[in-house]
Amino acid sequence: MKATRNIGMLVALISSVSMLAGCSAPILASQGAPVQAPSSGxxxxxFSNWPAEADPALVGRRIANNFVARNFDFQINSFHRWIIYPEVCAWYGALQVAELSKDQALKEQLIGKFDQFLTPEGARRLSPRAHVDYRITGVVPLEIYLLNGEQTYLEIGRDYADKQWATTTPDGITTEARYWADDLYMLPVLQVQAYRATKDPKYLDRVAMTMVAYLDKLQQPSGLFLHSPDSPFYWGRGNGWVAAGMAEVLSVLPPEHPNYARIMQSYKLMMAGLLKYQNPEGLWLQLIEQPDFWPETSGSAMFAFAMVEGVKRGWLDAKTYGPAARKAWLGLVKYVDSAGNIKEVVVGTNKASNEVGPDLEVQKKFYYDRPRKTGDLHGQSPMLWTAAALLR
Incomplete structure (x- = not known):
């Protein structure tokens, strides 16, 4: 089904569902700013001469094809009614891998996966909730628009981005902000993506202001980030969301922007902090600085993505961070099985205070005891982002 559907009817339908739910609507991103690359040498x-099993194009396509073959969670899990954010994050990365590896068939399959949502019935699977985990849905249609220029996708994605800022706090930040580390990917990537699609600077101003507010609340002198003020632990994937979100923002934010220097300073401080905790196989732990914890792949892949972007764009010293980024990728691909599933991914994780209360020892045990899965999209997604960054 082509994107020549009635745009007005579709957007109106999504808006009417939003009003019935008493909420707003969905969210996400693609690479855009010119790369200030170090020397090609x-x-x-x-980032070249990979062993065959670590070739980013091959690994990326294997994981992308794994995503193409999956049903949406709402098709197999009655608990979910809508597209969920891990699916969006994987879809976004898979689209980039398909484009950068020039796999036209894969790209068409990934775009075609959105066809069902271009019907009135399918549009009901696009969440109307005013929540960061659902707004991010807009990232995928915006990415498709950036690939094929068809206006239907722009209308759907931009609608999500604008509704995210329909209600703000007195300082101008969306009321969806929770001040969890996770938000520093969920919020920025949608607004960044809307900027890439429209070049309207309001999206950059929103995201830069929000990011600085979060940096002030959550970043510690070590460069690492608390999961939240009442769950004061350096959770790996929580920090990974931040690292990936800052890389996305810096890829489009002009150096002359008033908040550029602050965000770049925080990004570099975080990267320096992470270097201290990379383990011998190239990964980071479930709680980053706790040596008795276990290596976790989703956060590690997010850190790899942020470092690859930093080296390629000239934000980070290549001789310092190039080896760390390469080591991370080589370590991670060892966890990818023949079906394109990555192992040792911690399942979706609420902040500990919400689950087990204020006792910090009990909270620490909560993070340690979180189950691990193979093929969880929280891990598939950043492997795709990193493969795309290596191909870019």
Missing amino acids: AIDEY
Whole structure:
């Protein structure tokens, strides 16, 4: 089904569902700003000559094809009514891998996966909730628009981004902000993506202001981030969301923007902090600085993505961070099985205070005891982002 559907009817339908739910609507991103690359020799030294099993195009396509073959969670899990954010994050990365690896058939399959949502019935599977985990849905249609220029996708994605800012706090930040580390990907990537699609600077101003507010609340002198003020632990994937979100923002934010220097400073401080905790196989732990915890792949892949972007765009010293990024990728691909599923991914994780209360020892045990899965999209997604960054 092509994107020549009635745009007005579709957007109106999504809006009417939003009003019935008493909420707003959905969210996400693609790479855009010119790369301020270091010398090609530095890039070649660290990001080429891969062993066959670690070739980013092959690994990326294997994981992307794994995503194409999956049903949506709402099709197999009655608990979910709508597209969920891990699906959006994986879809976003898979679209980039397909484009960058010039796999036209894969790209068409990934775009075609959105066809069902271009019907009035299918549009009801696009969440109307005013919540960061659902707004992010808009990232995928915006990415498709960036690939094929069809206006239907722009209308759907931009609608999500604008509704996210329909209600703000007195300082101008969306009322969807929770001040969890996770939000520093969920909120920025939608607004960044809307900027990439429209070039309207209001999206950059929103995201930069929000990011600085979060940096002030959550970043510690070590460069790492608390999961939240009342769950004061350096959770791996929580920090991974931040690292990936800052890389997305810095990829489009012009250096002359008033908040650029602050965000870049925080990004570099975080990358320096992470270097201290990378383990011998190239990964990071479930609680980053706790040596008795276990290596966790989703956060590690997010850190790999942020470092690859930093080296390629000239934000980070290639001789320092190039080896760390390469080591991370080589370590991670060892966890990918023949079906394109990555192992040792911690399941979706609420902040500990919400689950077990204020006792910090009990909270720490909560993070340690979180189950691990193979093929969980929280881990599939950043592997796709990193493969795309290596191909870019």
